Amino acid sequence: MQAIQQRITLAIGNTLGIAACLITGIGLVIFHQQLVSFFLGAASHFIPHCLLAYLTFRHVGAQHSKQIIRLFYLGEMSKFILIIAFMLLCHTLFAINITVLVSGLLSSIGSCAITPLFMDEQ
Secondary structure (H helix, E strand, C coil), X not given: CHHHHHHHHHHHHHHHHHHXXXXXXXXXXXXXXXXXXXXXXXXXXXXXXXXXXHHHHCCCCHHHHHHHHHHHHHHHHHHHHHHHHHHHHHHHHCCCCHHHHHHHHHHHHHXXXXXXXXXXXX
């Protein structure tokens, strides 16, 4: 259980690091409003992604396999619904650029996809 929590923490830390580098690099190039739009887009994916990781990996072992699979599907469905809700909420509450919002979302998805490449096998 401890090892899995450490791997989740490492994965979230790596994802945050990659996302922070992307946001900082793009933030130096573009203006403040675009940076806020980019950050909101990235956060609208990252927060549901952390919820999915928590729901899926809080149980360990073969005796919990059915529960893990059920929670994985529930987490993916929740993640999809929350991403749409966050995107709509950000678009209606803030004066943002939708193109930059979507690029922030896509960069967060990309950083979560490449994070396993930087993790050590233990």
